Amino acid sequence: MIQAPGKLAQAPAVPHIVTELPGPKARAHLEFDRQWTSPSVPRAYPVVPIRGEGCTIEDIDGNLLLDFNAGIAVTSTGHCHPDVVRAIQDQAASMIHYSADFYLPIYAEMCAEMARIAPMKEKCRVFLSNSGTEAVEGAIKLARFATKRQYLVSFLGAFHGRSYGSVSLTASKAKYHAGFGPMLPGVFHAPYGHVADLKWFDEVLFDRLVPPDEVAAIIVEPIQGEGGFNPAPASFLRELRALCDENGILLIADEIQTGIARTGRMWAFEHAGIVPDVVCVAKALCNGMPIGAIVTRFELQERWGVGAHGTTFGGNPVSCAAGVAVMRTIEEQGLVANAAARGAELLTGLRALMAADDRIGDVRGLGLMVGVEFVKDRATRDPDTETCEALIQTCADQGLLVLNCGTHHNVIRFLPPIDVTAEEIATGMELFRAGLKSLPRSAA
Numbered sequence: 001m002i003q004a005p006g007k008l009a010q011a012p013a014v015p016h017i018v019t020e021l022p023g024p025k026a027r028a029h030l031e032f033d034r035q036w037t038s039p040s041v042p043r044a045y046p047v048v049p050i051r052g053e054g055c056t057i058e059d060i061d062g063n064l065l066l067d068f069n070a071g072i073a074v075t076s077t078g079h080c081h082p083d084v085v086r087a088i089q090d091q092a093a094s095m096i097h098y099s100a101d102f103y104l105p106i107y108a109e110m111c112a113e114m115a116r117i118a119p120m121k122e123k124c125r126v127f128l129s130n131s132g133t134e135a136v137e138g139a140i141k142l143a144r145f146a147t148k149r150q151y152l153v154s155f156l157g158a159f160h161g162r163s164y165g166s167v168s169l170t171a172s173k174a175k176y177h178a179g180f181g182p183m184l185p186g187v188f189h190a191p192y193g194h195v196a197d198l199k200w201f202d203e204v205l206f207d208r209l210v211p212p213d214e215v216a217a218i219i220v221e222p223i224q225g226e227g228g229f230n231p232a233p234a235s236f237l238r239e240l241r242a243l244c245d246e247n248g249i250l251l252i253a254d255e256i257q258t259g260i261a262r263t264g265r266m267w268a269f270e271h272a273g274i275v276p277d278v279v280c281v282a283k284a285l286c287n288g289m290p291i292g293a294i295v296t297r298f299e300l301q302e303r304w305g306v307g308a309h310g311t312t313f314g315g316n317p318v319s320c321a322a323g324v325a326v327m328r329t330i331e332e333q334g335l336v337a338n339a340a341a342r343g344a345e346l347l348t349g350l351r352a353l354m355a356a357d358d359r360i361g362d363v364r365g366l367g368l369m370v371g372v373e374f375v376k377d378r379a380t381r382d383p384d385t386e387t388c389e390a391l392i393q394t395c396a397d398q399g400l401l402v403l404n405c406g407t408h409h410n411v412i413r414f415l416p417p418i419d420v421t422a423e424e425i426a427t428g429m430e431l432f433r434a435g436l437k438s439l440p441r442s443a444a
């Protein structure tokens with residue numbers, strides 16, 4: 001149990017106790033960190049977490065913070081969920097690593113569990129790697145290999161990772177490409193978000209650039225994550241599915257941030273009633289143990305011959321044990337339904353706040369993946385990055401951890417664990433409301 005710091009006599013029911021951020025130990029750690037770690041690692045705020053339990057983290061100075069980041073959509077069943085911890089400990093005590101080039105029972109068990117929750121009606125196959133970006137890399141290779149076509153399409157605003165293939169598909173911020181060109185050849189970026197935008201395929205891509213029978217795959221986030229928490233309308237995803245079917249193009253869903261119950265369904269594309277050909281998963285799958293996965297129709301990966309793709313660490317036994325425990329926990333604790341119910345409360349609270357404060361230009365999302373967009377003017381939607389960033393710091397100072405996203409860093413993302421309680425949502429909302437109220441408009 002995380003204990004409230006002794007100096008505070010009256011601990012609130014939901015811990016969010018901050019005496020000083022950064023406190024003395026955190027300041028000393030920041031100094032140490034600066035000497036050794038790569039400056040490329042972005043740091044959102046001076047929080048130094050050392051322990052976590054459920055929706056709460058404790059920092060190095062004993063501050064308790066309500067974690068509505070869940071380690072960026074990773075610790076979905078809460079920090080150190082006891083069943084997941086037990087599964088990790090048991091597996092680590094018997095075998096930590098051997099490599100998936102050999103038969104490992106827990107690897108196959110993990111794939112079978114994933115196939116059970118997979119959207120494909122028929123049997124499916126699973127390939128395990130180490131991270132989200134690796135899942136996307138594998139999906140690119142599979143799409144080209146299986147279709148014998150070379151072109152790939154992703155969407156403006158998309159984020160698919162930072163290794164060369166996935167960063168070439170990424171188009172949320174120019175900084176991801178800056179200084180790293182040339183990118184992977186054969187990638188196009190389509191406009192995202194409205195059914196009308198899909199005209200681009202016929203009118204621009206297929207008419208002027210490349211024929212449809214040379215396009216291997218279209219990759220889409222059902223809700224753009226890093227790009228600003230932009231949900232694709234169901235009609236958009238359905239039309240996209242139809243466009244892929246008409247042209248023999250594979251539809252890849254990047255469910256790395258949205259997947260595994262986050263949006264109130266196991267998969268976000270279920271809200272649109274579609275089934276992709278390939279699903280990329282990572283983040284929440286193992287509650288913090290590294291993993292990436294590509295789930296496809298059975299016959300699709302059959303086209304991938306032995307040794308076409310592989311990895312030393314991917315599908316590590318300890319990660320797999322955690323993953324099996326995560327999937328069982330979601331089912332046993334009814335966490336898909338909890339994400340939907342708590343998400344509805346979050347949306348309602350944030351929309352009420354928007355009605356009272358015109359610095360909020362939009363509140364959007366599904367389940368427990370909700371974004372709050374800050375604008376200088378609701379009519380022009382001129383981004384208000386300053387208010388957004390000031391509020392994130394203020395929230396941290398008050399004991400609530402949230403992060404930003406969006407091309408202009410003006411969207412606050414809410415990603416609490418999917419087992420968050422109604423009480424924790426209410427406390428988080430209260431801290432957020434108070435934080436916004438405390439920010440003078442001139443601070444913006």
Ligand SMILES: Cc1ncc(COP(=O)(O)O)c(C=O)c1O
Pocket residue numbers: 131132133134136159160161162221225226254255256257258282283
């Ligand atoms: C939608 C999406 N795809 C891919 C990635 C890349 O995953 P990773 O950071 O594990 O490489 C992310 C990470 O934020 C993501 O949100």
